[in-house]
Amino acid sequence: MKTIALLIAITLSACLTLPAAEGKEKDKDAKSAGKGKLLHVVSFKFKDTATKEQIKQVEDAFRGLKKKITEIKDYQWGTNVSPEKHDKGFTHGFILTFNSDKDRDAYLVHPDHKEFGKLVGPVLADVFVIDFWTQD
Amino acid sequence: MKTIALLIAITLSACLTLPAAEGKEKDKDAKSAGKGKLLHVVSFKFKDTATKEQIKQVEDAFRGLKKKITEIKDYQWGTNVSPEKHDKGFTHGFILTFNSDKDRDAYLVHPDHKEFGKLVGPVLADVFVIDFWTQD
Numbered sequence A, B: 001m002k003t004i005a006l007l008i009a010i011t012l013s014a015c016l017t018l019p020a021a022e023g024k025e026k027d028k029d030a031k032s033a034g035k036g037k038l039l040h041v042v043s044f045k046f047k048d049t050a051t052k053e054q055i056k057q058v059e060d061a062f063r064g065l066k067k068k069i070t071e072i073k074d075y076q077w078g079t080n081v082s083p084e085k086h087d088k089g090f091t092h093g094f095i096l097t098f099n100s101d102k103d104r105d106a107y108l109v110h111p112d113h114k115e116f117g118k119l120v121g122p123v124l125a126d127v128f129v130i131d132f133w134t135q136d
Helices: A002-030 A052-068 A101-109 A111-123 B002-030 B052-068 B101-109 B111-123
Strands: A038-046 A074-079 A092-098 A124-133 B038-046 B074-079 B092-098 B124-133
Touching: A038 A052, A038 A101, A038 B038, A038 B092, A052 A074, A052 A092, A052 A111, A092 A101, A092 B038, A092 B124, A101 A111, A111 A124, A124 B092, B038 B052, B038 B101, B052 B074, B052 B092, B052 B111, B092 B101, B101 B111, B111 B124
Parallel strands: none
Antiparallel strands: A038 A092, A038 A124, A074 A092, A074 B124, A124 B074, B038 B092, B038 B124, B074 B092
């Protein structure tokens, strides 16, 4: 019975250790350059003439970039619900996560991103973009 | 030996199933209201007269709100590094995560947030805010 107990203990120990080690590895990756994540924060203000269909087309196309451009590690978006009236007429927010400046730069010049630019350009009244490395 | 193998198999199976179930539970929590997360996305443009010390004071005070206001579930911030020139002179980005509109509203009127407003008001040239529920 001692042998069985020992074998189970070893198996259990291995199971419990593996996920923890995996977590540490991810953490190491994220902080490999002593930095957090690079967030690319984009807001769109549409022209008054932009139709619902055109806006939907932009939303779909932006979302589609996540699948086409592997450098985009995470993609979050939504439409403004702030009651604070500091939105300057911007209605859409998009937050893209990159692992490095290099990946963000690759995204900016990516042919699919350029194509997306051609689609949104004519319907946008204004664009606001800041990128930042998350800090503590 | 068969018994030992069976016991190990059962133990292994339990280890492998538990983390998966935990993951599903988290996912259920996040989507409990059929929604994602409520992101409160804030950008600051400082007055030209704002000193480095004043800016540091604002950064520290904003970060401090995370500890004082329990409704803030996550807090990310950083300074602009976008090469795109769509930043309109804004240099700082802050993304606060809330679980509900109610929590965001509680944050907006919280005495510590009001106090923070008094600190930043005099040094800010402009503020940009949009909130959005993350969508697929």
